[in-house]
Amino acid sequence: MRVLVLGGGGREHALCWSIAQSPLLEKLYCAPGNAGIAAVAECTALDPDSDEAVIAFCQRESIDLLVIGPEAPLAAGVSDAARAADIRVFGPSRAAAMLEISKTFTKNICDASGAPTAAYAAFDLPEDAKAHVRQTGAPIVVKADGLAAGKGVIVAETEADALAAIDHIFDGPGGASVVLEEKLMGEEASFFILTDGKTILPLAGAQDHKRAYDGDDGPNTGGMGAYSPTPSLTPMLEQAALEQIVTPILTEMTARGTPYGGILYVGLMLTADGPKLIEINARFGDPECQCILPRLKTDLLPVLAACADETLAGTTLDWRNETCITVVMAAKGYPGSYDKGDPIGGLTDAATDPKVTVFHAGTKADGDQTLANGGRVLGITALGQDIAEARSRAYSAIKAIDWPGGFHRTDIGWRAL
Numbered sequence: 001m002r003v004l005v006l007g008g009g010g011r012e013h014a015l016c017w018s019i020a021q022s023p024l025l026e027k028l029y030c031a032p033g034n035a036g037i038a039a040v041a042e043c044t045a046l047d048p049d050s051d052e053a054v055i056a057f058c059q060r061e062s063i064d065l066l067v068i069g070p071e072a073p074l075a076a077g078v079s080d081a082a083r084a085a086d087i088r089v090f091g092p093s094r095a096a097a098m099l100e101i102s103k104t105f106t107k108n109i110c111d112a113s114g115a116p117t118a119a120y121a122a123f124d125l126p127e128d129a130k131a132h133v134r135q136t137g138a139p140i141v142v143k144a145d146g147l148a149a150g151k152g153v154i155v156a157e158t159e160a161d162a163l164a165a166i167d168h169i170f171d172g173p174g175g176a177s178v179v180l181e182e183k184l185m186g187e188e189a190s191f192f193i194l195t196d197g198k199t200i201l202p203l204a205g206a207q208d209h210k211r212a213y214d215g216d217d218g219p220n221t222g223g224m225g226a227y228s229p230t231p232s233l234t235p236m237l238e239q240a241a242l243e244q245i246v247t248p249i250l251t252e253m254t255a256r257g258t259p260y261g262g263i264l265y266v267g268l269m270l271t272a273d274g275p276k277l278i279e280i281n282a283r284f285g286d287p288e289c290q291c292i293l294p295r296l297k298t299d300l301l302p303v304l305a306a307c308a309d310e311t312l313a314g315t316t317l318d319w320r321n322e323t324c325i326t327v328v329m330a331a332k333g334y335p336g337s338y339d340k341g342d343p344i345g346g347l348t349d350a351a352t353d354p355k356v357t358v359f360h361a362g363t364k365a366d367g368d369q370t371l372a373n374g375g376r377v378l379g380i381t382a383l384g385q386d387i388a389e390a391r392s393r394a395y396s397a398i399k400a401i402d403w404p405g406g407f408h409r410t411d412i413g414w415r416a417l
Helices: 010-019 051-060 071-075 078-084 094-101 103-113 126-136 159-171 235-255 288-295 300-309 387-399
Strands: 002-007 027-032 065-068 120-123 140-144 153-156 178-182 187-195 200-208 211-213 217-220 225-228 262-271 274-281 323-331 356-360 363-366 369-372 376-384
Touching (some): 002 051, 010 027, 010 288, 010 376, 027 051, 065 078, 065 300, 071 094, 078 094, 094 103, 094 235, 094 274, 103 178, 103 235, 103 274, 120 126, 126 159, 140 159, 153 159, 153 217, 159 178, 187 300, 200 235, 200 288, 225 288, 225 387, 235 262, 288 323, 288 376, 323 387, 356 387, 376 387
Parallel strands (some): 002 027, 002 065
Antiparallel strands (some): 120 178, 140 153, 140 178, 187 200, 200 225, 211 217, 262 274, 323 376, 356 376
């Protein structure tokens, strides 16, 4: 099978790493890829958000399956254009991906399907949003309605923080409108579902660490580390999420003529009243993908193809009886401004343990050197019999990496411990 993966981050490295192990694979491409992905796939400079460029490449290289990693190509309609050109696609249509593209859309789907979520109000004007804050007070969660690269959520503990957050959201990406939500209390967890539009196949649960610094302090990021499975998302809570959130939402999407096929990322708050929906993403999480796929013993490629072909029924997944953790190394200054171009050493030494994999998120090759080329740059991933063993392996591997321009949290997995 000839496969093209769109994207160039840590999630796409994990996807390519997993797909590359399939005996069904004939040739693997990635656009644009990164220095790490280049070790398992042929990277190409085509624009992943251009449907014309993607279709032309797929036709020229006889691609059997197009795997869409990030959200931007979905929002650009690449999946729709590819299907119209008779290309098999793993990834939802743009109409189905509205579950991620617009938080207001998702809230409306929750209202229609009865899926439990936080109380909310949506506003197109900052003045109206600020008036709502002054009336309701804080704490309150301020969210960009549109796509904001994982940085469009601010938990405001005071009214002043909320007013400042509204200005920040309207001035940034995805900020044409804002959603204000009640702050739910509980523990967060991520739940991943594979579906072909008819069959629902639970993948795995994970727990992300959004804040930049130890102790869950500092600004929100795209994710500074994750582990899977998470003890907080028990089988009983997974079943509740399936019955009360996932199935009603997917049923509502099908009833509207926009069935959802692909990977569904369900962000949950595990409250005293049961799981409630925080957000939905139309893609594998990043960094959750990096700590889920190493646990999977089942060949991923035919499962992705079954989602594309609507033949997922009867598929089962086999898992390693191990915990996996990913610790993100980011450029100093992230999620604010940061430098690029620093050389990174010790990557080979960091991965000498067979239970450790270093996934690249923001890197580029320069001759024999690997250079930092993003905010989140590496995802050091390790398997272990339990969270403590996996964590020890990951942090031991980090000690081998020579990158003075990087930083990482030292407490990933603390909740489980």
